[in-house]
Amino acid sequence: MQFFKAKPLALLVAILFGTALQLCAADIAKTGDSAVLPVKDGKKAAFLVQFDDAHASQIPVVVPALKERGMVGTFYIFNRKELTDKKDEWIKAAKEGVVHFGNHTYTHKYTQNSFPDVETCDEEISKCNELIKSLTPDAQWPRIMPYARPGGKTPADRGIGEKGMEPVLDKHHFFVRPNFWGASIHVKTVDDMKRIVDRAVKNGGMGHLDFHGVGKKSSINVTCPHPRVHPLCDYFPLLASL
Numbered sequence: 001m002q003f004f005k006a007k008p009l010a011l012l013v014a015i016l017f018g019t020a021l022q023l024c025a026a027d028i029a030k031t032g033d034s035a036v037l038p039v040k041d042g043k044k045a046a047f048l049v050q051f052d053d054a055h056a057s058q059i060p061v062v063v064p065a066l067k068e069r070g071m072v073g074t075f076y077i078f079n080r081k082e083l084t085d086k087k088d089e090w091i092k093a094a095k096e097g098v099v100h101f102g103n104h105t106y107t108h109k110y111t112q113n114s115f116p117d118v119e120t121c122d123e124e125i126s127k128c129n130e131l132i133k134s135l136t137p138d139a140q141w142p143r144i145m146p147y148a149r150p151g152g153k154t155p156a157d158r159g160i161g162e163k164g165m166e167p168v169l170d171k172h173h174f175f176v177r178p179n180f181w182g183a184s185i186h187v188k189t190v191d192d193m194k195r196i197v198d199r200a201v202k203n204g205g206m207g208h209l210d211f212h213g214v215g216k217k218s219s220i221n222v223t224c225p226h227p228r229v230h231p232l233c234d235y236f237p238l239l240a241s242l
């Protein structure tokens with residue numbers, strides 16, 4: 001189910017990077033030997049490490065670990081104190097290319113896309129876009145933007161739902177990320193995480209794993225008394241396996 005839903009995103013990534021590669025190749029390959037690659041730089045597979053909600057641990061723990069390994073994370077943000085308190089750090093991390101932002105609505109209030117009407121949906125998404133713009137002042141706009149619906153217990157059929165918001169998603173050039181597949185929620189051990197990575201490599205496709213925070217609150221000096229609650233113990237082995 002998860003990998004079936006990931007296909008449109010994988011195709012989008014392939015189209016984007018494939019086009020770029022063709023353009024680059026045109027300058028140097030006059031014999032017509034350019035090719036569209038399914039994954040950037042001809043790598044075997046793509047793996048997305050994603051983080052929701054601008055959790056307080058992301059700037060002090062998650063971002064340095066990614067940076068150290070030369071990796072990029074996708075961060076689905078909404079407007080909250082944990083984000084605005086560290087605005088300068090987020091701007092710096094985005095500028096360095098470690099952080100790629102995704103839209104997670106402005107308030108995170110309308111869980112499961114339970115917007116009461118299209119206008120509210122548009123406002124929630126537009127204001128989050130403005131927030132992302134303020135964190136990426138040098139970025140071009142409009143651009144293709146990943147979107148993640150806020151999770152929560154609201155029944156999926158409340159409000160306009162997924163179908164009702166499609167015109168808003170199109171208007172803002174969004175693609176919806178694959179369904180949340182959470183570390184410590186759906187995937188409970190490091191071995192299970194590595195199996196997702198191995199499967200992506202074997203299939204030559206795309207895998208992903210989604211986190212909120214790692215570690216205990218914002219502390220870097222954290223132990224892991226219970227990895228299911230504080231998946232820091234899972235995070236670093238996952239990165240090491242990529």
Ligand SMILES: [Zn+2]
Nearest residue numbers: 052053150151
């Ligand atoms: Zn969320």
